[in-house]
Amino acid sequence: MAKRVLVLGGDGFCGWPTALRLSAQGYQVDIVDNLSRRNIDNELCCDSLTPITPIATRIATWRQLTDEDIGFHRIDIATEPDALLRCIEQTQPDAIVHFAEQRAAPYSMKSAWHKRYTVDNNVSGTNNLLAAVIECGRDIHIVHLGTMGVYGYGRVDGAVIPEGYLPVQIETEAGWQKTDILHPADPGSIYHTTKTIDQLLFYFYNKNDNLRITDLHQGVVWGTQTPETARHPALINRFDYDGDYGTVLNRFLMQAAIGHPLTVYGSGGQTRAFIHIRDTVRCIQLAIENPPKSGERVDIFNQVTETWTVAELAQKVADIAGAEIRHYQNPRKEAAHNRLEVERGKFQQLGLNPTTLDQGLLEEVVDIARRYRERCDDARILPSSRWTRNQQLDSEGSSGQTPPASAAG
């Protein structure tokens, strides 16, 4: 079993609670992070709703509480490959969890600069990691956070999204033959495109070098706290609600908390897959503890626990928190409605018992959104990224109202 784990991107929203979870479970954990998520807050002039302490404070607090030492290495894996290699050689990990990517689709579409940053950062980072693992000569298991977005939504009507590989029939001179392939990629943003690119890099390094890789195609993560981050205020996890990094659920929660209408883009018929951050960190641990064998292909899991439409989500928040729902023109280029049938049996077979939205939503409303609502900058709630040049953001549909001036920026 893996004993030493390197968590790349361990200061981020998924990385930090994962680092704590693994440390609490007896792993020796080292975090590699360039603190880019904090720097992007500076660029976007916004901040986590929950107050995030400096990384040194986070780690010192955890040490005081648990006597566990988490190492920290400020390395940019996309531009400092030699430092990454040195860190791997020094820490000698059995597994590396790779979260170190720019993760917001809207941010990736803001401008040519943001497209380039996202591709350069994510693709070079992943490739640098893979090349370093080969170079160091150790048989290290890589666990990577992918996204459900690699599959796209509703390519073929009535088809179920498998866990990674898709059975297909291909025409040959002997008739149609069955085989299975990496699910055809259908990314919806530059960010999602980088995760489909990661898949190809994994495919090649696994084929050529027998690298052991697990790729986790995660849905929209919701929730803020895990048992470990809840142990002390200085350990609290991020809660992003802005138009770039805030997921749809967090925006709704925040809007309800400050008395703003819930901003549903388009009809709300978009179906998405969800998972609580508590289940994310459990899944990562399960993935580490169940690595593929040498010579096996890349292992792919769908890291999701339930699916809802955006309209259903808005209704749930409105029911608990009391809020009006208002429809706006969709700033994303995406289908107005889609079905989403996702295979998700593998983690449940390994023992995952998920937290559902209906179980956990009240905690988010009361303990996070209402508790910290005075920290909310309401100018950040509407989206500020457009997918193409000619899109505009106007309210539309039955309400016929324009967005409030404070939210138009």
Place this chain on the structure above:
Amino acid sequence: MAKRVLVLGGDGFCGWPTALRLSAQGYQVDIVDNLSRRNIDNELCCDSLTPITPIATRIATWRQLTDEDIGFHRIDIATEPDALLRCIEQTQPDAIVHFAEQRAAPYSMKSAWHKRYTVDNNVSGTNNLLAAVIECGRDIHIVHLGTMGVYGYGRVDGAVIPEGYLPVQIETEAGWQKTDILHPADPGSIYHTTKTIDQLLFYFYNKNDNLRITDLHQGVVWGTQTPETARHPALINRFDYDGDYGTVLNRFLMQAAIGHPLTVYGSGGQTRAFIHIRDTVRCIQLAIENPPKSGERVDIFNQVTETWTVAELAQKVADIAGAEIRHYQNPRKEAAHNRLEVERGKFQQLGLNPTTLDQGLLEEVVDIARRYRERCDDARILPSSRWTRNQQLDSEGSSGQTPPASAAG
């Protein structure tokens, strides 16, 4: 019809003859190149067999001969995106031909550094180009040189490689449904992986921004001169014969010219697709003149004219030039034998009348390999890159001989 064309990588083996061809055909041509191919010659301590003049001499010679001005812009498109955008805005091209990628599979596998360089250079370069075309706001047709290697070799026995999109059947609740998908990627090196990554970038930008893109999956290019490069010695094209950049045919030609046995890796049962450089430049022009319409998906051509096994190729060279054939252990990780059935009707429908190996091979033997053989550095003929750590290069098979000492480096 396109009038102004930007040729990215226009100083390279395919780019230079393409630039001349288009200039001769009445296009206003601008070359963008960072001269990386010349710099890699310095790194590898080798040189084109044919003597290549400086880019300024090449362009001045062409101007003297034709009165045509070809512009030159020394820009690294992977690291100087602002300069690229400025160049596009200044030259206002109708079409951009994108050759500006590191193109040697063995070079891409030499070390972690070379893996990183190839990914950073090729992926960032392509993405920077696409982002710049969106940013400049002009409807520019992009013609990209892909590779047959995106398809892999022989995934499903008896299946024909289509021109890009593969008809498949996918299981749905209503039974197996037909659709067509981008052919599943099966790259054999980091270099080939970057071309499969390019496909995903093209897919996304085409879907999101209606970018008009043609992707040309080219086979192994052979031949040296085109009618334009043959007009003056200062215009001559590259002939690479080293273990990294030399294609299999060029290595055989060179070996025959200096009396070295032809080095067949493995059994020689590997089937590959070929095209003469004269046909490459014709195909590029045909692609420019037949762009996809706005709203159409990425147009994919297979830019190949014939297929042969490596053993057949060796035999053809041996027959013309007189040479012994010797088998060595394969430094690449690849199947010993494969069939290769490739659809290639689209360029022929557009009027391509190809030069076959049987027609053109003698010219290569006499006018290139024998004529310049005194420039050959025979230490460069055997491969110096390994696909994995534990591979070695030894002669094997029926000859049982070890490679000559001078060729072992």
